[in-house]
Amino acid sequence: MPTENDPLDPEPGQAVYTPGILAVYNTAVLRISQPLAWGCPSRRILDLYDRHVSANHLDIGIGTGYFLNRCTYPVERPELTLLDMNPNSLRVAAGRLRRYSPATKQGNVLEPVDLPEESFGSVGMNCLMHCLPGEFTDKAAVFENVKPLMKPGAWLFGSTVLGALPDQNLLGKAILHSYNRKGIWSNYTDDLDGLNKALSQHFDVFDVTMVGKSALFRAQR
Numbered sequence: 398m399p400t401e402n403d404p405l406d407p408e409p410g411q412a413v414y415t416p417g418i419l420a421v422y423n424t425a426v427l428r429i430s431q432p433l434a435w436g437c438p439s440r441r442i443l444d445l446y447d448r449h450v451s452a453n454h455l456d457i458g459i460g461t462g463y464f465l466n467r468c469t470y471p472v473e474r475p476e477l478t479l480l481d482m483n484p485n486s487l488r489v490a491a492g493r494l495r496r497y498s499p500a501t502k503q504g505n506v507l508e509p510v511d512l513p514e515e516s517f518g519s520v521g522m523n524c525l526m527h528c529l530p531g532e533f534t535d536k537a538a539v540f541e542n543v544k545p546l547m548k549p550g551a552w553l554f555g556s557t558v559l560g561a562l563p564d565q566n567l568l569g570k571a572i573l574h575s576y577n578r579k580g581i582w583s584n585y586t587d588d589l590d591g592l593n594k595a596l597s598q599h600f601d602v603f604d605v606t607m608v609g610k611s612a613l614f615r616a617q618r
Contacts, residue, residue, distance in 0.1 A: 413581050414460075414483045422461050426524070434569040435558050436609020442523055442556050443467055445613060449552040451518030455480060457506050457543070458525030462490030465521075478512065480504055507538050514545045519552050526557035526592075527584035533591030540599040540616070547618040553600075554615040557592070560584035562610050569610060 414422075427439045446468035453476045456465055465477060477499035481487050487501045504510055506522075507529065520543055529536045543553060560573050560582070576582035589605065589612060596603040596616050603616035 413579075414486050416485055416489075419461055419485055419489045423463055426460075427463055430568070430572060431611075434566065434572050435611045437556070437611035437613075438608075439463075441608050441613065445523075445554045445556070445615065446521065449519050449554045449615060450475070450521070451551065452476065453517055453548075454478070454519045454521065455512070455517040455543075455546060456490075456521045456523075457481070457539075458522055458528065459486050459490045460524060461486070462493040464523060465490070466493050476500075478502065478517070480506065480510065480512075506542055507536075509542050510546060512546050515548050517546050517551060518548050519554070520547060522553070522555035524556060524558075526555070527560070527582045527587060530580075530583045532586055533588075533595045537595035537598050540595060544599050544618060549618055551618050552615055553618070554613075556611050556613045557587065558582075558584060558610055559587045559589060559592070559607075559612050561586050561588040565610065 432438045443464055446464045450468050450470060452470065452472040455478045457480045459479045459481050462479070475497060477494060477497050479487055479490055479499050479501045482503060482505055484503060487503060491499050491501050502512065522539070526536055526539070529539065547553065560577070565573065573582070573585065577585050589607065592605055592612055592614065596605070596614060600616035600618065603614065605612050605614045
């Protein structure tokens with residue numbers, strides 16, 4: 398368990414998601430910083446969902462439920478489970494997705510997750526990894542904890558901003574400095590090699606595509 402001032406404490410990365418922040422999240426993050434700071438239009442992330450989301454899907458670090466609300470499911474009534482440390486995010490996303498009656502669970506994905514093993518056909522973790530504390534060697538615990546929840550053949554997919562890349566633009570540099578200083582993000586040392594190594598520890602089949610400064614990744618159990 399994290400202790401006070403523990404650099405691996407995930408609390409700062411999730412506590413920022415107050416009702417006020419969530420009210421402007423879609424505009425500030427998905428329509429402004431995502432394309433302008435990181436060079437990754439949100440439609441590229443939506444395409445990940447459209448290609449890999451299943452009839453029984455687990456989403457981790459859910460934000461506002463933006464992509465789950467817009468993606469195309471393979472069935473009319475998918476079974477959705479939302480996992481997040483922040484109760485505000487769970488409430489907002491569950492409200493947006495109420496037509497699907499999603500299950501919600503509050504928890505820390507850096508620890509083993511109390512959900513049935515081999516129960517999900519897909520797992521999404523969009524904009525999660527850069528909010529987690531530590532290096533990719535620490536963040537790899539996410540893949541270790543999620544893999545047992547995936548059915549054989551299931552896809553895990555998501556995106557993360559890599560901070561250790563050259564030629565960040567002025568907006569990107571400002572956001573990286575501010576968020577890392579406040580502990581909201583911990584990605585100054587996140588690079589492509591570290592992400593690939595973290596994925597390779599737990600998956601034989603995986604790939605990473607760079608879109609601007611964002612890494613779009615997927616891995617199959």
